[in-house]
Amino acid sequence: MVEYHLTTPISEDDARKLKIGDIIYVTGEHVYTARDEAHERALEMYEKGEKTPVDFEGSVVYHVGPLAWQKDGKWKVVSAGPTTSVRMELFEDEFLRKYKARILVGKGGMGQKTLAALKEVGAVYTSYTGGCGALAAKGLKEVTAYLWQDLGMPEALWVITAEEFGPLLVTMDSHGNSMHDDMDKKVAARKAEVYSKIGAKE
Amino acid sequence: MEDPYQVIHDTTFRLLKKSATELPKEIKEALEAANERETNETAKTQLSAILTNMEIAETGVPMCQDTGIMIFYVKVGDKFPFIGEIKNALTEATRKATAEVPLRPNAVNPIVGGNSGDNTGVKIPWINWEIVEGDSLEIVAFPKGGGSENVCIVGMLKPGVGLTGVKKLVVDNAMSYMGKACAPNIIGVGIGGGSDIAIKIAKQQLMRPLSDKHPEPEVAKIEEEIMEAINATGIGPMGLGGSTTVLGVKVDYAMRHPASLPVGIAVQCWAARQSKAVISKDLKVTYVTHPMEGN
Numbered sequence: 001m002v003e004y005h006l007t008t009p010i011s012e013d014d015a016r017k018l019k020i021g022d023i024i025y026v027t028g029e030h031v032y033t034a035r036d037e038a039h040e041r042a043l044e045m046y047e048k049g050e051k052t053p054v055d056f057e058g059s060v061v062y063h064v065g066p067l068a069w070q071k072d073g074k075w076k077v078v079s080a081g082p083t084t085s086v087r088m089e090l091f092e093d094e095f096l097r098k099y100k101a102r103i104l105v106g107k108g109g110m111g112q113k114t115l116a117a118l119k120e121v122g123a124v125y126t127s128y129t130g131g132c133g134a135l136a137a138k139g140l141k142e143v144t145a146y147l148w149q150d151l152g153m154p155e156a157l158w159v160i161t162a163e164e165f166g167p168l169l170v171t172m173d174s175h176g177n178s179m180h181d182d183m184d185k186k187v188a189a190r191k192a193e194v195y196s197k198i199g200a201k202e
Numbered sequence: 203m204e205d206p207y208q209v210i211h212d213t214t215f216r217l218l219k220k221s222a223t224e225l226p227k228e229i230k231e232a233l234e235a236a237n238e239r240e241t242n243e244t245a246k247t248q249l250s251a252i253l254t255n256m257e258i259a260e261t262g263v264p265m266c267q268d269t270g271i272m273i274f275y276v277k278v279g280d281k282f283p284f285i286g287e288i289k290n291a292l293t294e295a296t297r298k299a300t301a302e303v304p305l306r307p308n309a310v311n312p313i314v315g316g317n318s319g320d321n322t323g324v325k326i327p328w329i330n331w332e333i334v335e336g337d338s339l340e341i342v343a344f345p346k347g348g349g350s351e352n353v354c355i356v357g358m359l360k361p362g363v364g365l366t367g368v369k370k371l372v373v374d375n376a377m378s379y380m381g382k383a384c385a386p387n388i389i390g391v392g393i394g395g396g397s398d399i400a401i402k403i404a405k406q407q408l409m410r411p412l413s414d415k416h417p418e419p420e421v422a423k424i425e426e427e428i429m430e431a432i433n434a435t436g437i438g439p440m441g442l443g444g445s446t447t448v449l450g451v452k453v454d455y456a457m458r459h460p461a462s463l464p465v466g467i468a469v470q471c472w473a474a475r476q477s478k479a480v481i482s483k484d485l486k487v488t489y490v491t492h493p494m495e496g497n
Binding site: 064065066067069078079080081083084086107108109127129130131132133134135136137138152153154167169171179180183184186187190191193194195197198199200 | 244247248251252254255256258259263264265266267268269304305306307308310316317319347348349352366367369370373377380381382384427428430431432434435436437439440441442443471472473
């Protein structure tokens with residue numbers, strides 16, 4: 001386990017150095033929120049040959065629907081823990097290939113399509129403790145833009161400047177490793193023992 | 203006398219604010235105990251993040267950005283004099299809390315799309331009404347997060363699979379969603395009745411105190427067995443490994459149809475938010491889960 005303090009934009013080389021179990025703290029202006037609808041819109045724009053309002057290459061894409069409010073005319077993140085990433089499994093591999101984000105942040109892990117794309121593109125998936133919105137907001141210092149507002153607060157594209165945002169635990173890396181897959185195997189191996197406690201069989 | 207609408211409204215606003223920012227004491231204690239008990243390093247990291255997050259939240263910041271879809275459980279005494287004020291007061295308090303706590307706008311129209319922006323809309327906030335004997339009003343604010351809600355299920359089992367089949371459904375469900383529901387979880391199980399009744403009973407179990415055991419020993423035993431089985435999976439906090447996967451399993455039942463064995467499974471995240479108050483007929487308010495300081 002290695003602890004990294006990275007600044008955006010993040011290079012492919014830096015992303016490929018990361019391994020599952022590593023901890024990252026991120027600083028920089030290129031932290032973008034994206035959930036189901038922002039992924040979908042970014043891909044649609046790509047298909048149409050349109051340019052997205054931000055350049056995702058080298059960025060941190062955070063699966064989150066932040067809770068934010070406007071104070072003195074300026075948007076501020078109040079609470080912003082991760083959402084369940086597997087919903088984005090539908091789009092993430094294509095999104096990574098087309099836009100080359102380097103660090104995904106979410107919770108719960110993602111599937112084989114994303115894992116393959118991480119390897120191909122040179123990126124990682126990191127887990128942030130679910131529900132820890134108040135803690136996460138401490139590292140999300142400034143909202144520099146609130147784009148795609150028509151999608152509503154949770155689904156919009158928020159552009160954020162982060163300061164030591166973390167700890168982000170690398171749980172899927174660009175070497176084909178997934179802590180989530182490892183956990184699935186560990187739990188499957190315990191199934192007989194688990195079933196024995198309730199008198200059930202396979 | 204105070205304006206009854208205003209009292210119900212202001213009470214509900216406090217319930218919504220407290221539920222979003224402070225966990226009931228016993229849930230916080232259970233998470234602290236889990237952090238002490240865990241030996242798995244990743245599990246400890248996750249739990250300590252949760253505990254730090256709670257400290258920050260208690261300064262008045264919603265602990266989780268998903269402040270839930272707005273659900274209330276209301277028990278109205280048949281002699282409570284202000285029944286007509288309740289629905290509007292709850293709805294308006296929801297709007298105010300959304301703007302001022304703040305809460306994330308989470309009410310989306312499933313047909314035409316679009317977020318209402320204030321956590322209200324068609325049938326939302328959802329109010330579970332119960333008429334009871336008495337002259338007071340009990341309100342529980344129970345905002346429910348989407349991540350844990352997405353793994354709630356209803357199983358219509360064949361009666362032949364018996365209680366073992368019921369337990370297996372709960373355990374299999376937990377092993378399928380792993381950490382996606384923000385473990386450590388609390389699980390409510392409703393057996394019998396019908397499809398709607400089973401999930402309704404299951405949801406209601408999430409409001410039982412963690413220390414509470416079902417009064418019938420046969421049911422209490424099922425609660426214990428399921429809890430032990432799920433904690434033996436090693437799924438752990440956030441599904442990243444550890445021995446604390448559930449903080450509690452609560453089961454209740456209704457009589458079933460001879461041909462049916464419905465099982466409702468309601469899953470709650472560690473951010474098990476709820477806040478309860480009782481308003482008397484002369485408009486005295488008692489906060490139950492989040493007492494006023496100095497009381």
